[in-house]
Amino acid sequence: MTSKNWLRAGLPALLTAMIAVAPALAAEGPKIDKGDTAWMMTATVLVLCMTIPGLALFYGGLVRSKNMLSMLLQVFYTECIVLLIWVLYGYSLTFTAGSGISADFIGGFSRAFLAGIAPDTPAATFTVGVAIPEGVYVMFQMTFAAITAALILGSLAERTKFSAIALFMPLWITFVYFPIAHMVWYWSGPDAIDAAAKVLAAATDSAVKAKAQEALDAVLADGGYLYKAGAIDFAGGTVVHINSGIAGLVGCLLVGKRIGYGREVMPPHSLTMTMIGACLLWFGWFGFNAGSNLEAAGSAVVAFLNTFIATAACAMSWMFAEWIVKGKPTVLGAVSGAVAGLVAVTPASGFSGAMGALVLGLVAGVVCFFFCTTIKNAFKYDDSLDVFGVHCIGGIVGALGTGILVNPALGGTGIFDYTINKVAEYDLVAQMIAQSKAVVITLLWSGIGSAILYKIVDILVGLRVRSDAEREGLDINDHGERAYNM
Amino acid sequence: MTSKNWLRAGLPALLTAMIAVAPALAAEGPKIDKGDTAWMMTATVLVLCMTIPGLALFYGGLVRSKNMLSMLLQVFYTECIVLLIWVLYGYSLTFTAGSGISADFIGGFSRAFLAGIAPDTPAATFTVGVAIPEGVYVMFQMTFAAITAALILGSLAERTKFSAIALFMPLWITFVYFPIAHMVWYWSGPDAIDAAAKVLAAATDSAVKAKAQEALDAVLADGGYLYKAGAIDFAGGTVVHINSGIAGLVGCLLVGKRIGYGREVMPPHSLTMTMIGACLLWFGWFGFNAGSNLEAAGSAVVAFLNTFIATAACAMSWMFAEWIVKGKPTVLGAVSGAVAGLVAVTPASGFSGAMGALVLGLVAGVVCFFFCTTIKNAFKYDDSLDVFGVHCIGGIVGALGTGILVNPALGGTGIFDYTINKVAEYDLVAQMIAQSKAVVITLLWSGIGSAILYKIVDILVGLRVRSDAEREGLDINDHGERAYNM
Amino acid sequence: MTSKNWLRAGLPALLTAMIAVAPALAAEGPKIDKGDTAWMMTATVLVLCMTIPGLALFYGGLVRSKNMLSMLLQVFYTECIVLLIWVLYGYSLTFTAGSGISADFIGGFSRAFLAGIAPDTPAATFTVGVAIPEGVYVMFQMTFAAITAALILGSLAERTKFSAIALFMPLWITFVYFPIAHMVWYWSGPDAIDAAAKVLAAATDSAVKAKAQEALDAVLADGGYLYKAGAIDFAGGTVVHINSGIAGLVGCLLVGKRIGYGREVMPPHSLTMTMIGACLLWFGWFGFNAGSNLEAAGSAVVAFLNTFIATAACAMSWMFAEWIVKGKPTVLGAVSGAVAGLVAVTPASGFSGAMGALVLGLVAGVVCFFFCTTIKNAFKYDDSLDVFGVHCIGGIVGALGTGILVNPALGGTGIFDYTINKVAEYDLVAQMIAQSKAVVITLLWSGIGSAILYKIVDILVGLRVRSDAEREGLDINDHGERAYNM
Amino acid sequence: MKIVMAIIKPFKLEEVRDALTGIGVHGLTVTEVKGYGRQKGHTEIYRGAEYAVNFLPKLKVEVAVASDQVKKAIAAITGAAKTGQIGDGKIFVYPIDNAVRIRTGETDDNAL
Amino acid sequence: MKIVMAIIKPFKLEEVRDALTGIGVHGLTVTEVKGYGRQKGHTEIYRGAEYAVNFLPKLKVEVAVASDQVKKAIAAITGAAKTGQIGDGKIFVYPIDNAVRIRTGETDDNAL
Amino acid sequence: MKIVMAIIKPFKLEEVRDALTGIGVHGLTVTEVKGYGRQKGHTEIYRGAEYAVNFLPKLKVEVAVASDQVKKAIAAITGAAKTGQIGDGKIFVYPIDNAVRIRTGETDDNAL
């Protein structure tokens, strides 16, 4: 890219020649830069690290030691099984065009078994003319599917059968995750829109124009329902966090409270592990957010920076809120705040300015703190590790906040319109409606879909372990192992 | 590369001019792309992370707490000492041309003390015209030597003297690892072959042709024994896993069983640590496998993807096999399966298609599970942490599987022939013979070589700790420390 | 860069045309390569990992379990608060030009709130014509500020109030870190110097020459005090290690010894955590040192390689010294040596040759071992986790060693002089004077500045917890949590 | 004076404590122990190796009471700790000569 | 009834358990303890600091038996736990007034 | 013979051990326990949940002594373990029938 710019700017004498060769150029399609490929491989491995060991330890540290291994294995299993389903048919269902009326909601099977993906098959980024190898796009998105499913486990902790989890995850990822990801993230890509728009712009004859317009409309129509509704979600506020958060809440209501919940002391067995997990979540989240830019460019740096600022702001916001309200700043408060900040900034990371991210973090910290303490205690549901309070609530704060902070007047990037090749006019009301639509549809689809799937699993294998097994711990009963033999 | 392609494709008008300057171009040698350098630095640090803390924790979690520190220090020491030997003479012995009859088996001292390596000295990759800084190649390969040596420690755990380890490692790396790595991985590189082949192709006069053929033959003869035998090993199935696995088996037979083995309960002291270690192994293994491509290109993405798929498939394969056979899915089973999958896919990672990797993982999981449970129990050797069953057996499955899965008809990449500048015809029988040869020679060289070195160490300092020291634990006795003081 | 070189070398026919467009070119300024951006994002996340969880675990493992969470939270808090201050005004104070007489010591507010930093705003590297996005430079440097502050916590461990830490850190980072970093690292950058030097070189008329000289002088005068004194510090020997080390020593003297120090047994509660932390420090330090090159080029590879060699050498040096002197090689010794090696090589990493780094590591290991055992025991100060002995002493060894090892005659890189566009003549005496000046000024500024700030904090909130709280542990008393509930 | 020592299931601690304070006991001491008895253990599997684990986690509760309180204490513990399933544990009572409160030097019943 | 309480080396537990079940004992309770005695400890070194560690890990085994079983129990434990080296441990025997099985309320010998 | 059993604050162990060796005691056994008593615990907060923790870490020191040594032992422990603040702990003395040194088979006072 560097040298391309340089040539463009520096060699006007050559421009005439270039125009002559433009068709050849266009035929060649978008280019793959090794810097982008390097970054996307790095980003992918970072997101893997978020789930295993990151999330596994974050969650694992919070359960009692008798359930440690069950948490670790549930997360590890989820990672593996989602990954396999992803390459078998998940990627295809999510990121290819579907057919007929369902095309807005789910893709097709053209990429099943990763058919047709050669080492250098290009996948579009958000920049016209820039691609990355499709293989790395497959993997990057794969890690998103896996962590989303794994997040749910926090709500079901310490009482759900391993066999129930083993059955639920493939179902959930197929019937809940793939459709929502398709709705929000599937689109035809910048090159297709740009090319169609250019043809339209070049058309002079009105018949040609009409055809060109039709072609552009077809390209624009080739996208998921919420994408077309104008909802923006940079790295997964709706798809990942609201989605898993509501599935968690529904799950904990259906599985029921842990024995002794509210009466017995259930302190985290190792806040050290929770701290390690939280740090690895943050560490990996840079891959998650900045990787979602799909290029190692200045726009990725924006997402990266916001992932620092909002997280630190939210950690401090929760910690100081707790210090003021409860009298002591806690480790669990600070790291919960960090995770809440990461959640909230996820949809906004590529769209917000630095100071916008700071404010978003401060707000999310207080809101999630309030939810996980006051609201949860009031309703007395046993969302064991606060998946709802942190991910769903944090995700909603982030999804709505994104609609506000994307505003260029607040330092945001605005939304790029590929048909006119520049940032579109910002419209607060329209944007907030689109954002709210995405939130509500995600809540409904995931909430209802998950409820149905839990019921099916309950009928087939049963959701909950026997009470003496729960007393003794899932590690011994489900896995025949103990986490620690000191 | 992007811009080079672009120029080639887009500016035919310039091509004539380019031909004129071709000699100047050629004289300049292969180019270094910053994307490749970025990726190779990242890959190097990932492989380091596999050993410390990855392997140290994976192994450490499996021993009893009284031997935790001994495991950690043995791994850490091995990393450090191998690294120092590598820069002193190991790199040179492995990756430079040797002389005379031994040249097939070991290199020379021209790069001892890293002499002659400037910041921008290029090292060849697998693509003609593409280089990376030699310094990063030195380091990347260094981390391979270190982890290979460290893997052996799992067989010797909980009873071997630290002083014996301290002596054994420098010997083993010198007399076993460097020769095997040289035999498998040393070659003259794509640019030399390509250049010689081009001269041959351009030759018209038969005398010139003969001379050119001779020159090409010399270039092709400049390689390790197993490389020339046609064995392929993308990232180290033979060099790393079979090599360390057999050295481990020999070691555990010579050191003898742990006191109480088979009678006393010896559960892992912290499966949490083992889980963290396994996850970091997986995390780092992306650097190991995809880094072995030496470029941040689509071919690295292939290796990366296979490292996901085979690992997840193998983890599930082992876990479900255990669930069926023993009645419960375990954490240790799932992570052992993941490691076995990583081992098996290592030689195949850059050669296999995605579905090939899936099958390879499924097979390796069942085979290694069977070995670590049934076979090991039948023979009653005390390979404490199953280095043989996972690394040697998994490595053999992988080495042979690579010979099959490289087949383009099965989705493999085929083997690139630089003399004709395209993928060579695939020949199953020839390939399997070459692969088997590599397996057998590695087993013999490492098995016999290691046995001799263990004996020498036993004579010089003694392999085994006193029995009361073994009872009390190596931590107190060898290191004067305890891992935990809670 | 590749293609630029290629064009330069290969297309002499175009050169004439290029000269014509040179002004256009110059106007465009330095170029951003995606490989550099990819590497700098990776390096940034690696440095983050050094502090959380790296340093937090390294330190945390060394305290008693009753103080584990206090250590974790103090480090986590420090990371967050420094990060927020950095984006608010710290970056600006450190890396922009100041005004008037104070300009040598502190910058201005032009970048406060990161004003004026767009996604593609370029920041200079050390190569003329090469830039990275300023956002990533902001973040990379941010992680340095955070870890420097966090290092101090090791001296204050197990007895200092959380509220005191919460107040001290913002003060210290503002009044001690920002000035020292500005003094050592702020300069006008290679492009400005190069441009001014070229104008001077092109000047023929003596009046023009005088003006050009004046302009060049102004550019050269736009830098921090120690930078202008000729002190070199690649990645922070003075700024990070001497700075935090002396602040730690002063702190432990003012806070006083822990109750029972010297009488009661205070073994590390988990050397496993310390080992993990040490490994993550090493892991992340590659980002720290090789990232300090700001480019994914051969020069970064040099820093990377030295970070391997010196660290391993120093770990072995400390371990064997301990084995000889105390009779046993310990885990804590080996990892302390690794950290000491990392500290010592930090200022030298981009300047030293490989064998120079090896010697530096060997020396630092013995010196720091001697300090942390003999000297500390003699003076009986309670620098709980040896921040002074490892970071300050190791930093001094490194800072002075850098002055020697940069010598090209010893394999060093020499110091590049941008005004003449080549490596400057090496002058041992001048260089050692410059290095010593940097050491002494850092010791004084940080020592005195820190003492004043501790006193202020002591007056405002009190430095030390009540003695029964210290007995019971800071976790319960400051944070209302316990690290482990097994 | 006597010490009533009970081996109970771990999750019964809170209930036992409450039952004892209910009859006026102000202090007790708890130890984590492993019990071997009629209650079956479980099998642990670590790769190839299977272990029958017969030692199960229990808590030992020791409470010093005046001799005339022993019956009430036994009744309180039995009531609270009973699940009716094998492994509920045992109570042993042994005599003590003397009790001292370290802080004050008070002895015997005053020390409790 | 008596409780036979033995302080033994940790790795002797399985043998002691087997010896006791061999003479008809069906239950026992084990506690991890630290012992101080004639057996020398070791020195630990953490950077500058060296500590003499005198408390060594031991296990306390408590087994309630009918009074006439005490001798056999002592013999069984002594036989199994003895290595002949310093630090093998001690056996103490103390009387209990009473034993209760929580599950059934059975008392005395029936409770064992 | 008697066993003097003391529940003390954890950080007092070294002083108690020194006091006991000072009066000629050569061995003792220590157990980590949790104590419930008049000493107030603390509150722990984990996100929404607040727990009052009433069980505090204590050490149980058991030392077997000849009957005529009991008073001295009590005095030694009391002297060393006392801070004067609530929660200093208790001493209980109970009789033992017998002591055996496993290594040698020596009994009674010779076993100590």
Ligand SMILES: Nc1ncnc2c1ncn2[C@@H]1O[C@H](COP(=O)(O)OP(=O)(O)O)[C@@H](O)[C@H]1O
């Ligand atoms: N003879 C004994 N001496 C000491 N402790 C015993 C004895 N028998 C049983 N126990 C303890 O009581 C616990 C429960 O005993 P068990 O036989 O399993 O069931 P139950 O209490 O229903 O009879 C055991 O785990 C052990 O800790």
Ligand SMILES: Nc1ncnc2c1ncn2[C@@H]1O[C@H](COP(=O)(O)OP(=O)(O)O)[C@@H](O)[C@H]1O
């Ligand atoms: N007087 C005592 N009171 C209580 N426990 C004791 C006493 N003497 C020794 N012990 C326990 O017995 C263990 C072994 O004692 P030691 O003197 O080391 O060797 P030995 O058993 O061979 O005499 C000690 O570690 C301690 O736990």
Ligand SMILES: Nc1ncnc2c1ncn2[C@@H]1O[C@H](COP(=O)(O)OP(=O)(O)O)[C@@H](O)[C@H]1O
């Ligand atoms: N009746 C009792 N039986 C057994 N242990 C007791 C009893 N009362 C107190 N203790 C133990 O003594 C410790 C200290 O008692 P506490 O009432 O807190 O203070 P003090 O020792 O000052 O009276 C308790 O933590 C508990 O371990």
